Amino acid sequence: MKTTVVAKKLTKKFYKRDLLKVARELPGKTLIRREGKYIYAGRIVEVEAYDGEIDRAAHSFGGKTRRNEVMFNEGGYLYVYQSYGMHFCCNVVTGVKNKGTAILIRALEPIEGVKRMIQNKFGRELLNEKEKLNLTSGPGKVCKSFGINKTHSGIDLTGDEIFIANSQLKKNEVIGISRRIGITKSVQFPWRFYIKNNQYLSRK
DNA sequence: CCACGGATTGGCT
DNA sequence: GCCAATCCGTGGA
Numbered sequence: 001m002k003t004t005v006v007a008k009k010l011t012k013k014f015y016k017r018d019l020l021k022v023a024r025e026l027p028g029k030t031l032i033r034r035e036g037k038y039i040y041a042g043r044i045v046e047v048e049a050y051d052g053e054i055d056r057a058a059h060s061f062g063g064k065t066r067r068n069e070v071m072f073n074e075g076g077y078l079y080v081y082q083s084y085g086m087h088f089c090c091n092v093v094t095g096v097k098n099k100g101t102a103i104l105i106r107a108l109e110p111i112e113g114v115k116r117m118i119q120n121k122f123g124r125e126l127l128n129e130k131e132k133l134n135l136t137s138g139p140g141k142v143c144k145s146f147g148i149n150k151t152h153s154g155i156d157l158t159g160d161e162i163f164i165a166n167s168q169l170k171k172n173e174v175i176g177i178s179r180r181i182g183i184t185k186s187v188q189f190p191w192r193f194y195i196k197n198n199q200y201l202s203r204k
Numbered sequence: 205c206c207a208c209g210g211a212t213t214g215g216c217t
Numbered sequence: 218g219c220c221a222a223t224c225c226g227t228g229g230a
């Protein structure tokens with residue numbers, strides 16, 4: 001019998017663990033979206049953790065509202081919010097139910113579906129190779145290229161439409177840790193996890 | 205009801 | 218490096 005090596009889909013058990021454990025392990029994993037016959041895939045290279053219990057930068061800080069209610073699900077759901085009126089950003093909910101913890105996916109390294117990502121992002125064909133670096137090097141760009149919007153908020157990440165596959169870091173890759181980007185509250189938490197020197201990071 | 209500002213991006217100085 | 222775009226959730230009157 002022919003065997004094919006397929007990276008396994010991350011399980012509910014993976015996501016329901018502690019926020020920072022999951023966040024530390026997400027870089028290197030592969031975000032996948034199926035859209036009919038199309039497929040998008042990218043290795044996660046940068047994430048940030050948000051914890052509504054102690055973190056004033058988290059949308060869930062201050063309790064459940066219509067906007068953030070998905071963050072209070074148990075781990076394994078996608079939380080999508082609109083940023084600055086024009087961009088979407090996607091997050092992975094973690095922990096047990098009503099924790100209000102989630103991880104922002106800030107940057108990916110495109111693997112598959114690049115042609116369609118370019119169409120989604122720029123509305124045209126690729127003009128030069130440098131544009132590839134601009135496809136998924138920021139949270140708004142990731143959603144734009146993958147065609148993810150608010151209608152995808154609440155999707156179960158153990159389903160088939162959007163999920164994360166359990167790929168590994170490459171041998172030479174090292175995880176970096178820093179403060180989070182673009183926030184004005186609770187800036188002191190070192191909750192940004194990224195693959196050092198990766199060319200798709202939102203900031204070098 | 206109204207005013208404020210944000211887990212961003214890209215264009216212009 | 219600076220700043221406008223653009224919208225809706227949130228909080229105060």
